Amino acid sequence: MKNYFKYFNLLGLAAFVLIFFNGCETDNAEDPIEKIEFNIKVIDNGGFGKIMVNQDNQSIYFFAGDVSGESNCKGGCADVWPPVIGEVYDLQLGSYLSKNDFSTITREDGQKQLTYKGWPLYYFSPDGNDQLEEPREVLGDGRGGVFHVAKPDYSVLLGRQPVSEGEEAVVYLVNDRGVTLYLNQGDEENISNCNGGCATVWPPFQKTQPVIPSSLNANDFEYLNRNDELGPQLSFKGSPLYYFSQDEEKQGVVLGQAGGPNQTFFVVETEEQ
Numbered sequence: 640m641k642n643y644f645k646y647f648n649l650l651g652l653a654a655f656v657l658i659f660f661n662g663c664e665t666d667n668a669e670d671p672i673e674k675i676e677f678n679i680k681v682i683d684n685g686g687f688g689k690i691m692v693n694q695d696n697q698s699i700y701f702f703a704g705d706v707s708g709e710s711n712c713k714g715g716c717a718d719v720w721p722p723v724i725g726e727v728y729d730l731q732l733g734s735y736l737s738k739n740d741f742s743t744i745t746r747e748d749g750q751k752q753l754t755y756k757g758w759p760l761y762y763f764s765p766d767g768n769d770q771l772e773e774p775r776e777v778l779g780d781g782r783g784g785v786f787h788v789a790k791p792d793y794s795v796l797l798g799r800q801p802v803s804e805g806e807e808a809v810v811y812l813v814n815d816r817g818v819t820l821y822l823n824q825g826d827e828e829n830i831s832n833c834n835g836g837c838a839t840v841w842p843p844f845q846k847t848q849p850v851i852p853s854s855l856n857a858n859d860f861e862y863l864n865r866n867d868e869l870g871p872q873l874s875f876k877g878s879p880l881y882y883f884s885q886d887e888e889k890q891g892v893v894l895g896q897a898g899g900p901n902q903t904f905f906v907v908e909t910e911e912q
Contacts, residue, residue, distance in 0.1 A: 676694065676731050677693070677694065677725050677729050677730060677731065678693060678694035678730070678731040678732070678733070679691060679692070679693060679694075679699070679730060679731075679732055679733070679736060679741075679753075680692060680693075680694075680732065680733025680734075680736070681733055681734060681735040681736060681791055682696065682775070684698075684775060684777060684788075687777055687780070687788060687790075687853075688790065688792075688850075689735065689790055689791060689792060690777065690788050690789065690790055691736075691755070691760075691788075691789040691790065691791060692774075692775070693723070693762075694731075695774055696774035696775050697762060697771050697772065697773075697774055697776075698762070698763065698772065698775070698776060698777050698779065698780075698788050698789075699723060699760050699761065699762065699788070699789040700720065700760070700761045700762070700763060700779050700780070700786050700787060700788055700789055701755075701758045701759075701760070701761075701786070701787050701788075701789050701796065702720065702758075702759065702761060702785060702786055703784075703785035703786075703787075703796070703797040703798050703799040703810060704785060704799045704800070704808075705758060705759045706798030706799065706800055706813060706817045706890065706891040707800065707817075707890065707891035708744070708754070708757045708758075708759075708817065708890045708891060709744060709759070710722065710744060710746060710752055710759040712759075712761065713746075713747065715767070718764065718767035718768075718769075719763070719764055719765075719767040720761040720762070720763060720764070720779070720786065721761065721762045721764055721769065721771070722746060722750070722752040722759065722760070722761055722762075723752060723753045723759075723760035723761060723762060724750050724751060724752060724753070725743075725751065725753050726743065726751055727741045727742060727743060727753070730753075735791045735792075736791060740755055740756050741753060741754065741755055742754045742757075744759060755789060755791075756815055756816045756817075757816050757817050757890045758789070758796075758817065760789060761786075763778060763779030763782075763786075765778060765779075780853055781852075781853045781854050784797070784810060784854045784909075785797065785799055785810065785854075787852040787853060787854065788853075790850065792815075792850050793815045793850050793851070793852065794814065794815055794846045794848065794849045794850045794851070795812055795813070795814065795815070795820075795846075795849055795850070795851045795852075795855065795860075795873075796812075796813050796814070796815055796817070796852060797810050797811070797812065797813065797852060797854065797855075797909065798810070798811055798812075798813040798817060798819070798891065799811075800891065800893075802893045802896045802906050803896055803897070809906070809908050810908065810909050810910075811906040811907050811908050811909065812875060812880070812906070812907040812909065813891075814844070816888075816890060817890035817891055818882060818886065818888050818889070818890060818892075819882070819883065819886055819891075819892060819893050819895065819906055820844055820875075820880045820881065820882065820906070820907050821841065821880070821881045821882070821883055821895050821896075821898075821904045821905060821906060821907065822875070822878035822879070822880065822881070822904070822905060822907050823841070823878070823879065823881065823899065823903050823904050824903040824904075824905065825899075825901065825903045826878060826879050828877040828878075829861060829863045829874050829877050829879070830863065830879070831843065831863065831865055831872060831879040833879070833881065834865075834866065834867060837899075838867065838869055839884070840883070840884050840885075841881040841882065841883060841884070841895070841899070841904060842869070842881060842882045842884060843865065843869045843870065843872040843879065843880070843881055844872060844873050844879075844880035844881060844882060845869070845870065845871065845872060845873070846873045849873060854909075855909065859875055859876045860873060860874065860875055861873075861874050861877075862874070863879060875907055878907065880907065881904070883895030883898060883904065893906060
């Protein structure tokens with residue numbers, strides 16, 4: 640009889656242990672470690688229109704000095720402008736955005752920085768202490784005339800780099816992917832004299848709705864009609880704008896500087912604000 644009761648006591652103990660551990664597993668299943676998704680989306684920000692933000696609605700920025708596609712914001716610069724670190728395959732994207740426009744570059748410390756249309760992405764930390772600006776704020780826009788809030792629909796942006804050997808960096812016009820724009824000193828005000836074969840080498844910059852960074856003045860841009868089917872052509876301060884075919888639409892390339900038969904084509908410099 641004693642062995643009989645001993646057997647059932649052992650059986651009961653085993654059942655208790657089994658129920659205890661099953662309960663622990665159930666509790667763990669109901670309380671998983673929360674995974675925070677990394678998100679980039681587009682929101683409407685009043686006068687700025689559509690801007691790009693992260694999952695916490697903190698604004699994202701472009702830097703004109705990165706026109707080559709590499710990050711030139713390091714050291715103290717990166718304290719104030721922390722890079723957006725991540726991997727494309729981890730991204731959750733909102734409307735207006737395509738993963739085809741995103742990539743990464745590797746920074747000197749080995750971190751992967753996200754890029755959009757070839758532009759490395761940054762946040763803004765006003766005090767340079769890792770504390771980012773508040774959600775929906777755009778306090779970093781226009782800083783030095785070279786940092787601008789990221790938008791998905793820019794048609795014109797600013798690049799900054801030396802464009803001639805041995806000279807200082809200049810700020811100049813590029814398209815949304817950092818491809819250089821040029822003016823022709825042989826043109827007249829809002830009249831293009833680059834036609835036929837010239838327009839094959841120097842294709843007109845065609846945009847029907849310019850979206851520009853805040854450091855530029857919308858009144859400086861106009862449309863002009865051409866005598867061919869290559870318009871409407873956008874002009875800046877009366878100068879018709881062109882690409883250079885030998886730049887091959889590559890980001891940050893400036894092979895057209897002082898180009899043309901009479902060396903009349905130059906990058907379109909702007910005044911820093």
